[in-house]
Structure formats: C-alpha cells, structure tokens
Amino acid sequence: MLGKVRTNLKVVNAFWEKRNLGVDCNEIEIQPGDEANFLKRELPLNEAAYTVVKVPSNKFDVMFLLQDLGYNYIESSINLVHDLKEIRLNPLQQRIMNSISYSAMSNKDIDQLFGEIRKGIFTTDRIYIDPYFSHEQAANRYVNWICDELERGCKIFKLTYKNDSVGFFTFKDMGGGVCYPFLAGMYENYLKSGLGLCTIEKPLKQAINMNYKKYSTFISSNNVSTFSAHVALNFSFKKIYHVYIKHIV
Amino acid sequence: MTNLEKYIKAFEETFNITAEQTKGLKYQAISEWDSVGHMSLIAALEDEFDIMIDTDDIIDFSSFEKGKEILSKYDVEIK
Numbered sequence: 672m673l674g675k676v677r678t679n680l681k682v683v684n685a686f687w688e689k690r691n692l693g694v695d696c697n698e699i700e701i702q703p704g705d706e707a708n709f710l711k712r713e714l715p716l717n718e719a720a721y722t723v724v725k726v727p728s729n730k731f732d733v734m735f736l737l738q739d740l741g742y743n744y745i746e747s748s749i750n751l752v753h754d755l756k757e758i759r760l761n762p763l764q765q766r767i768m769n770s771i772s773y774s775a776m777s778n779k780d781i782d783q784l785f786g787e788i789r790k791g792i793f794t795t796d797r798i799y800i801d802p803y804f805s806h807e808q809a810a811n812r813y814v815n816w817i818c819d820e821l822e823r824g825c826k827i828f829k830l831t832y833k834n835d836s837v838g839f840f841t842f843k844d845m846g847g848g849v850c851y852p853f854l855a856g857m858y859e860n861y862l863k864s865g866l867g868l869c870t871i872e873k874p875l876k877q878a879i880n881m882n883y884k885k886y887s888t889f890i891s892s893n894n895v896s897t898f899s900a901h902v903a904l905n906f907s908f909k910k911i912y913h914v915y916i917k918h919i920v
Numbered sequence: 921m922t923n924l925e926k927y928i929k930a931f932e933e934t935f936n937i938t939a940e941q942t943k944g945l946k947y948q949a950i951s952e953w954d955s956v957g958h959m960s961l962i963a964a965l966e967d968e969f970d971i972m973i974d975t976d977d978i979i980d981f982s983s984f985e986k987g988k989e990i991l992s993k994y995d996v997e998i999k
Contacts, residue, residue, distance in 0.1 A: 761959075761963065763959055763962060763963045763966065764959055766975070767959070767975055767978065770975045832975070832979075861979070863947045863948055863982055864978075864979040865947070865955050865958030865959065865962070865978055865979065865981070866955065866979065867954070867955030868955050868956070868959065895951055895954070896948075896951070896954030896955060896956070899954055899956045899957075900954070900955055900956050902956075903956045903959075
C-alpha cells in the first residue's frame with residue numbers, strides 16, 4: 672500500500688501533495704545510519720507515484736544508489752542560520768532598506784499575495800522545474816502551504832515601498848527562541864528591482880524585535896540569488912541535504 | 921578616462937565580465953547581476969561619479985543602456 676511505513680526507513684506520507692499535485696507522494700529522509708544495502712532493499716518497497724528522497728550531503732554511496740534506482744537529483748536544500756546579534760548593512764543597503772517598511776497583512780493583502788504567486792513569482796522550486804508538474808500546480812502548492820501555515824498560527828507580512836506592496840515574508844515560531852521565515856519573495860513588478868534584500872532584512876528585523884535568539888531558514892541551491900543575499904547578510908551555513916525525486920507513471 | 925570608460929569599468933569589476941559582455945546587458949541576464957550584485961553596481965557607480973542615486977532610479981536601473989539614461993539625470997553624460 673502506497674504511503675504506509677513498513678520498515679524503520681523514515682518515510683512520511685506527504686498526503687498534502689495529493690491535494691496540491693494530484694499524486695500520492697512519499698518523502699523519505701535518509702538517516703546517517705542507513706546503509707546502502709538496506710536502502711537498496713527498502714526504498715523500492717516504499718515508493719509512491721511521486722517519491723522525494725532527502726539525503727545528507729555526506730552519504731555519497733546513497734547518491735549513486737539513488738541514480739541506479741532511477742531517481743533524479745533536483746536540488747539541494749541548504750540550512751542557513753543567523754544569530755540575530757546584528758544586521759550588518761553597508762551604507763547603500765541601509766539607505767535602500769530604510770525606504771521599505773513592513774506590516775502585518777490584512778485579508779485583502781493575502782488575496783493580493785495569492786494573486787502574485789499565481790502570476791509565477793517562484794520559478795526555481797523542485798515542483799516548478801519538474802516537467803511532470805505544471806507551473807499552475809507549483810503556484811497553487813505555495814498558496815495551499817501558506818493557508819495551512821496560517822491555520823497553524825504563522826504570521827505574514829507585506830513589504831511596502833512608497834505605498835506600493837512590493838513583496839512579502841512569512842514568519843513561523845519554531846519554539847526555543849527559533850523563528851523560521853519559511854517563504855518570502857518580491858512581487859512581479861519588483862522582481863527585477865534590486866530590492867530583494869528586503870525579503871531577508873525585514874524578517875531579521877522582526878525576529879530581533881520579537882526577541883528571538885536564532886533565525887533558521889532553508890534555501891534551494893536552484894535559487895542562487897537568494898543564497899547570495901543571505902550570505903551578504905552574514906548568515907552562517909549549518910547543513911545541506913540533497914533532494915532526489917522519482918515518478919512512477 | 922571618459923565617463924563611458926568609467927561606466928563600463930564599474931560593470932566589468934562588479935560582475936567580473938568583459939567590456940564586450942556589457943553590451944545589451946540586462947538585470948538577471950547573468951547570475952552575478954542579482955539583488956546583491958545590483959547594490960554593488962550602484963555603490964560602484966556612486967563612488968565613481970560621486971553621486972547619490974535615488975531609490976526610484978535604483979529600481980529602474982534594469983540594463984546597461986537604461987543606466988546611461990539614469991546617470992544623465994545626475995549630470996553624468998555617458999557617451
């Protein structure tokens with residue numbers, strides 16, 4: 672039966688992807704102790720129509736095994752953290768950031784955000800770039816994800832420049848003084864404005880204002896510009912895992 | 921050095937490209953010209969021409985050619 676955990680392999684039946692993408696999806700997280708021989712036997716038993724496998728970056732034998740089993744590498748997920756002691760900006764960055772404000776979103780703002788997402792402001796994630804899925808599905812998945820997180824209590828903020836909404840960021844409490852702004856972006860008209868840094872600087876500011884101790888986030892290796900913006904704002908690298916996918920048609 | 925030479929040099933040094941590659945160059949056409957690269961380019965131009973570019977103009981600075989138009993507003997003629 673698809674999606675059922677039958678071994679001690681760490682398998683999550685990602686039931687929400689059935690709603691988002693219309694396929695049964697299992698997400699498998701390879702653990703440090705998972706041996707290649709064990710995985711060779713167990714992985715095929717736990718595959719769904721769409722299977723996502725997350726591999727710690729030092730499990731080289733597993734990377735080769737996944738290719739032998741018909742998996743495709745699609746991205747690496749990079750965990751970056753900030754200690755929230757100081758946001759270091761150069762004078763120009765400071766000047767630009769001072770011209771942008773942020774505030775909690777109203778329902779109307781959220782509708783606008785969903786409209787922007789459906790215009791296709793995110794183009795590097797593993798669903799968008801996968802020819803098995805449509806760009807519309809990729810966008811709807813973000814909308815559903817935000818709706819789910821709002822129900823779980825996350826906050827969502829709009830970024831404003833001269834009374835115009837230019838982008839957004841989310842803000843999720845992970846407990847223990849850690850926050851996770853899981854999604855942020857610029858709106859279509861401002862995608863090429865050079866203001867992208869504000870999607871990171873403003874949540875940092877919010878985290879400091881809320882007395883958080885740590886800001887933790889995951890960046891896709893497909894999104895080099897976002898990675899570069901985090902480096903510019905002095906984030907530290909924590910860990911990386913590689914993501915492989917397989918479709919069974 | 922002419923203003924055009926200074927202008928091209930700012931692109932070359934910021935994005936590590938050749939003068940030839942600056943022709944027709946647009947924002948995000950190369951990975952180096954992202955939001956961080958954009959800030960570095962603007963900072964280099966402000967230093968080079970001793971000007972302070974308005975945020976509206978920083979947003980509009982979408983290409984090598986557009987930049988020339990924008991700098992003319994600050995009495996920097998790029999010819």
